Amino acid sequence: MSTPVVLTNLGPVDQIPFGEGRAFDVHGEQVAVFRLRSGALHAVGAVCPHRGGPIADGQIDGSVVVCPLHLNSFELATGCSRTGQPDLGSWPVSVDDDGDLIIQARRA
C-alpha cells in the first residue's frame, strides 16, 4: 500500500439530484457517485463489468444500484455484485463544509 491516498474535490454535491447518480473521472478511473434520498453518498465503479453498462444511469434504493442494460445489481456500500458478476470498485466519499464532494482515491 505504498500508493498515496489522495482526496479529490469533485465540486458541489448539488450537481447530483437526490436519488440519482452521476459519473466522474477520478484520476483516470470512472466513478459513479450516488446521492441517496437520506443524503448518504456512495461511490462505486461507473462501468458494469458485465457488458460495460453505465452504472451512473442505474436506479438505486437504500442498498443497491441496478445497471440499466441487463439489470445486474451491485451493493452501493461495497460494490459487491448481487447477481454473480465481478464486483465493482468502491471509494469512500463525503461532503466537506463548503458542500463539495470529496472522494478518497489512490493516484495511479
Next chain:
Amino acid sequence: MTSTMENPTGLGDPGDTRRRLVVIGNGMAGARAVEEILLRARDQFQITMFGDEPYGNYNRIMLSHVLSGEESDKDIFLNSMEWYEENRIDLHAGIRVTKIDRHAKLVFSDDGRITPYDQLIIATGSNSFMPSMEGLRMDDGSLKPGVFAFRTIDDTRGMVEYATHEHHTRAVVIGGGLLGLEAARGLQAYGLTVDVVHAGAHLMNAQVGPQAGEILRQSVEKLGIFVHTKARTTAILGEEKVEGIWLLEKPQIPCDMVVVAAGIRPNVDLAVRSGFTVERAIVVDDQMRTVDSDDVYAVGECVQHRGEVYGLVAPLWEQAVVLADHITGADPDAAYHGSRTATKLKVAGVDVASMGLQGPERDTDEVLVFSEPKRGVFKSLVIRDEKLVGATVLGDTSKVAFLMQAFDRGLPLPEERLEMLFNLGTPTAEASVEELADDTQVCNCNGVSKAALVHAVEGGCKTVGAVMDKTRAGKGCGSCKTMVCQIVEWAAGGAVQEDPSANWYVPGIPMDKPALMLAILQQELKSVSSVFAALAPDGAEEAKSKMGLASLLKMMWADDYIDEKDAKFINDRVHANIQKDGTFSVVPQMKGGVTSVEQLRRIADVAEKHKIPMIKLTGGQRIDLLGVPKEDLPKVWADLDMPSGYAYGKSFRTVKTCVGQEFCRFGVGDSTKLGIDIESKFQGIESPAKMKLAVTGCPRNCAESLVKDVGMVAIEGGRWEIYIGGAAGAHIRKGDLLATVDSHDEVMTLIGRFMQYYRENAKWLERTYSFVPRIGLEKIRGIVVDDTEGLAAGLDARMATSIAAYKDPWKEGAEPATPGQFRTALPLEVLPQVPIRVGS
C-alpha cells in the same frame, strides 16, 4: 505467471490435513470437473491446478463469436481469477506440467516446481492438428507469420489483429468442418475475402452426408465464401510471411493469411511420457480412472472411453459428473457409459443439427429425406425398429428439439412420419421438463441451461423468483418464464415454495394491485418516495419497484402526480431508448407512419448535423436515429422540433397502418386516417407494458393488425373489427375479436375504454397477450362493449383525464428537470458506436 505465490514449495500448508488434488489442465473439462467436485464436497480437497494458458477458464466454444466480434474475449470467461481465490484453488496459469511420477505421486512443472498429490486429474484436452505442408513453419519451428491455428484465445486475438491489418485482404481456411466454417465466417466480418479448402468430398463430412454437405456448400457460397472440396494443400507460399497456398492438382490461391482448422488431436504427450496407457487417447474405465493408477483420473477430449474419443462439450460434462461423484465418494457406484452425441449449431449463419447415423446402414432401415436446396433446407432421418437412430437437419430447426429428445431417449415416434419433419399445425405434445436434456438452453436471452436451473434449486433457491434472480433466466425477453416455472417445480420435487411476492404488483411492496391502488388513493400518495415511506416494510425503497410505481401513479393521478426523476428508468428519465453501448436512440413521432417532405428533410438535416451513425426504419413505421450520446439529446430534439415518438418506456407506442382505401385497390376503410386519429389522441399514455397498435384497411392485413395489442381491420360495409391481445414478439398470438363497429368514433371509444381497463388491472409488465386470456374475453367484452358492470363511464373519464395531462417530454430538453439530467454517465471512453453499415 503464477497467480498465488505463497506456496512456492508446492508442499501445501503442513497444518492442512485435506487430501491434495492436483488438476492438470484448466480448460473446460478440468475446470468443470473441479466445479462438480466443489459442489459435492467444498472442503474435502486442497486443490492445485495447472493451466498452459495464462488465463482463468474460458468457454472455448465461444471463440468463434469472439472472432466474429459478437462477443468480447472478456465475455467468454467461465471462471475469473477471483473464482479460484474464493474457492482456495492454487492456480498456476501459464505453467506447463512436464512429467508425472505416478509411483512417487509427484507432478513436475516447467517452473521447476514439484507438486505432490494424493489424487490427480489429467484434463489436457486437445491441440489443433497441423497437417504436414511445405512452408508451414519457419526455420526455428514457429508457424510462418500469417498462419494460425484456431484453438485458443491467443490464436483468436492473433487472427483478429492480422485480419484487421489494412494490407491483408484475402484469407484461406484449411478445413471445411465446423470450426473451419466458423473461422471463415468470422474472418469475413473484417472485410476479407475467404476461401475454404477442404480435403473431404463435402463440407462437414464428420457430421453430415453428401447431400446435406452440398446444400451447406450452396448456403455458404451464398455468403460469399468460396469452397474448394477434395482439395489437399501441399504447400504454403511465401518466404517471410504467407503469400498463398498451393493445392494438389489445382491452381494456387494467393492469400495473406491461412487458418488451419483441420481437426483436433488429443493432447497426450504428457501421459505418454509418464507411462500411462494411451491408444487414440488416454484409456480410462467407467469411473474415469486411468487403467494404470487408481489415483489418477482423466477427463475430456484427452480421454478414450470404451474405444470412443469425444470432441464435444456434452460428453465432457457427463464425464465430469461421474468423476466428481466417484472421487468425492458422493456416489461410489457412479459410472460413465459413453455419450450419444448430437450437435445443434449455427455454422457460418446456417443452422445445422446432426445426430447418430448420417444415412441407412441396414436394408430394413427406414429413411426420410426432404431437400429444398434453394432455401438451404435439408432434413433426413434414419429410423430403425421404430426408434430414431440418426438425423441431419439444415436450415429449418423447428423440429430439432423433438428430434434430439427422440434420439436421446428413444421416445416413441409418431405414426405420421411427416410430423417429425414439419409442424403440421397439429398440437405437438410438449416434451415434459423431465425429458429435457440437462444442457438444453431454457433461457435463450441469457443462455441459461436446464442444469443451471436445477443447480440453483439444489443450492437452496426454493422459489421461482429466487432461481430467476440467481441464474438471470427469464430476465431477458421473458418468453421462457413458463418453462422456468415448470423446471423449478420439477427440480424442487413439490417442495417449491409459493412465492409470497407472486401476486404483488411490485417486489418492494407486499400488496396486490387493487390493495395497492386503494391504499394510494386513501392516503393520497402522489410520489414514489411517499409510497415507499407509507407502504413498504420499514419504509425501505426498492430499486426494481420504482419504475412500476411511477407508471401506476402517473396513470392514477395524471396532472397531480409528483414526478420524481429517480423513480424512473433511464429511458424515461431522458426520454430516449438506451442502447447496448450506452448511447441512445431517438425516434420522432410519425403518426400512422405518415410523413412529409418537410419532416424528412428536417430529420435528414439533424442526422447530418449531429453525425448520427445509423438511421433506421423501425418495425413500427418510424425513423430511428441511433447512436446519440446522452449529452446531445436536448440539441437533437431542439433541432428536430418534432414530438417524441415514444419508442422507449412502458406506454402507448405507435399505430402501424397500411395505405388503405385512399390508394389500395382492395382497401375498404381509411386506415391511415383512423391510425393518425388514434395516435393523436392516445400518444404517450403510460401503461403496465408497452402497447403497439395497428390499423389495416382490408382483411389482407398489410399492417398486421391481428398480432397487435390493439388492432383494427376494415371490412366491407364501412365497418371495423377490433382485435385485442395479439402479439408477434417472443410470443405469437392472434388477437381476439372484441367487437365489430360501424364508425371511427366507436373504435375510439371502445379501444380507449379497453386500454384504460388494461391500465388499471394488468400486472406490472403484463402485456395484453397475457392479460386478455387471464381476464377472459367474455368478461372484457362485457365491461368494455356492453357495460354490464357499469364501469364504462368511469373508465372513459379517467382515460380522458390522462389524455388531457399529456405533455411532450422532449420539451424538457430546453430546460433540464434536474441538474446534469443529460450528462453522460460514461465520461472517459470514446463511446463504442452502434454498428455503422455503409451502403446496402
